[in-house]
Amino acid sequence: MQSDTSPFGLRGFLIDAPQFGTLRGRPNGAVLIDNGKISKIGDYDDLRRLHPNSIRWLDRRPAAIFPGLIDCHTHLPQYSVVARGESELLPWLRQHIFPVEREFTGPKARAEAPAFFQELVRNGTTTVMAYAAIYEDSCDAGFEAAKQSGIRAILGKMMMDLGSYGQLQPKKVLSISLLESERLCRKWHRSEEGRLEYAFSPRFAVTCSEKMMRSAAELAARFEAYLQTHLAENREELEKVHHLYMSARDYTHVYEKCGMLTPHTVVGHCIHLNPREIAAIAAAQSSVAHCPSSNLFLGSGLMKLDQLLKAGINVGLGSDVAGGPELNMWQVMRAAIEVQKARSAYEPNLRPLRPGEAFYLATLGGARALGKSNIIGSLDSGKEADLIVVDLAALLPYPNEDALAELTPEDIVALCIYRGGPQANLETYVRGKCIYQAPSPAGAL
């Protein structure tokens, strides 16, 4: 595995999405990586001429080189119960999620967290934003595992003081949760030269008091950390919030009143929003994590992606495990496309989401949603070298030379979305360091 910091070159079919709707491709391309950054991008022949043997060259053909995938919303303690339960959000949380989160502490958390991040990097995810359980040690274990794995991670301890799965009285829960969250933030925020960051994480308005949400927002502002929560995922959730917060104009207004909508806020789901709410999120410059595979699994609804994008909201994608059944972001892109296809069957003027656009959401779109598009999300010189190398032969039904030679960037992205996953992921790099390498096939030298 590439692990030192000396410069090296990677050769392959370079593909990225510099904006929504645009794919950029370089069939015989090369990326030069120096000191964790992309120092040059270009055609292999040109770069090779400039740097004949002064650096190490890794020829990865027939492979595509993409910016690393970005998962803007998932849950560390829930991975062990993926694909469990056929109920909607609130009964699913009670029956399947709170019981497993309640256990996610001590040796169990320390054992599962490394496997979770290993699984993310095996799937080609280079940046993840995730919730731990309510326990301080569950979040600590998450950060420790993320640190070891080499992934870029934004994590936070789950905060909830209404109907929590913990044993403490709500009043105690509030003060302890604030104290522990602050302590975790002080310990981990911007550690590993900024590779690890903290997100204050009030679960959602159903399980958080106003005081908790307001305090979480204050802490996030004080430490210039992220805030993450869930919003408008499910109809029953909306009704619950309406009854809890009768004076609020709508669900989003509950968060606005608590100061939770900020440019450092990432709200998950956002399916059942009215136009005022969409405008309020846009005006606050908060970002949205769209979780289509989860929304299908839990029958939550079909997000009006076009309306959020039209309002100028930065939208990234989230696996939302265990609402979503897998960490594979190609499958999340596929679900995003299929949700918009399902909508367009009933709304004739709606343009479906194209594979290249879904790919944008999982790369540069996600980077924008996390306020990181200056450092990651595309293959541009000067950016940090978060990349994945995907074996094209593993995606094609008949991987002969002619079929490989004919592939366009659009074909390749579509193949990844419909057939991609860990079986085709050869390598994952963060800051130019190879943090995952597929095992060589049996019998290979």
Ligand code: GUN
């Ligand atoms: N809303 C509040 N908590 C959760 C959660 O853990 N998963 C999902 N999908 N939605 C939520």
Ligand code: FE
């Ligand atoms: Fe979630």
